[in-house]
Amino acid sequence: MEHWKAVQGYAGMYQVSTSGNVRSLDRTIETSRGVKQRRQGVVLRPRINQEGYRKVTLYKQGRGERFYVAELVAKAFLDSEATHDRIIRADGDRVNDQIDNLTVKPSTTQAYASLLDEFDLLLTQHIELSPRQIRDIRRRYQTGLSIRRLALTYQVTENRIRNIIDKKEAQYIS
Template identity: 35%
Template sequence: MKSSDEIWKDVPGYEGKYQVSSCGRVKGIDYYVREKSGKERLHTGRMLKTFIVNGGYHCLKLQVQNKRKSFLVHRLVAMAFIPNPNGYDTVNHKDENKNNNSVENLEWLPLYQNNRYGNHDAKMRLKLSKPVKQYTQDGVLIREYESVASVKNYGFNPAGVSKVAKGDLKTHKGYIWKY
């Protein structure tokens, strides 16, 4: 989504204080503060900075009446923009990129379904955990390894073995490799 298409809505529960955008940005809204002298002073709203919490999610703190509360940015976007008629409690990143908090990339899911949703790291571990077989160039089976990652313990490069097994290379260190 281009920033020119960015839509701003009030953060639920913080109406008139903070807004969240369809691109995943959060800002404070301009407001007036009455000083002890009785004079009103404009407090200019600003774009809020996020920080990364465990798991790689963007987080920020919102404050009202000296009470601060932490929020995950993707949840604020979903709460403001995505209807949740089933009352699901989990917000999923469709592309599995936790830096992409745009409304198009988010969806409400039940917890069990979100937990089944694959993540990039898990898919890579699964890919590397496939058994792989080592053959001579004449096609004679030498050994079967429990995973591509385990060939490293025997002096082979897992990336090279994987490329041969996928057909991108003919051999690695003089051997043919197959899944």
Template identity: 30%
Template sequence: MEVWKPVVGYEGLYEVSDMGQVKSLNYRMTGREQILKPQLSGKGYHSVLLSRNGKQVRRKNHQLEAEAFLGPRPEGKQVCHRNSNKLDNRLSNLRYDTQAGNFADDYSLERHPASRMSNETRLEIIALWDQGDYSKERLARQFGVSATTIAKLVNSTNVSDRIYQQSGLC
């Protein structure tokens, strides 16, 4: 059974479900409830348009759901999809975590380009970066990935931990 809770800041106007749906409690001032059709945001997330006192705000469904069911977002955390599917907004798929934790989901599920690299390639990138002679952009061009992928790889943990993890000895 789908569970509904008030949207934080829009109590009495909107509710969000543990399945990621959002509904208006007074759709277009008709007095009837209506599940809102989500739009895809530029980054691929479901979002809905909320209205209060004549002001409209577009909000992402997963953020509304996390706020309602998990409580306020802790400082330095973001809402993460456990399976990295931005459209899977079931409560069981959401959690608060750091950006690094969110990246780890993508990495462990092999959804991130760096996760598809061999251990040898990752070790080579880390070693070149640690020499200090290569920029992230240069490494990205050399290995055919984005500079963001390089940044996430080289900034993942401290140097010795990265090499130990990548060596397969752990």
């Protein structure tokens, strides 16, 4: 079922659908000479640009602006901050602008915030090791067990295992 939503910045003038269609709405416009004209809404016919993507031109106050259809769909239904370079098509087809084919990569600020959240989570999950476990880690490393294996065994990071071995952590335990 095709659902329609207003195009961001063009409410009451244009709508975009989950199927990748864009339509103008019935409206009254004023020409440059001051004459009011009734315009009937129609489904717009996108043009294919040189790179193979569908684009439409939307008009507001007599000025036209071109938009990628996929970007309009993504902004209306997925992420209001979506940009063309962050849109991924599942099937790789540049003219398939249906909502179920589109995903939006997170922006750099969103990705950074996500990494910070993961880091905070790791810090809150700090595992306390007993002096006996620390001695055991050092002994097992001396007998040839790898840092990675030790990290997996004790459920800590490899960096923490290195710090224990180099006596940067728990230096008082021999």
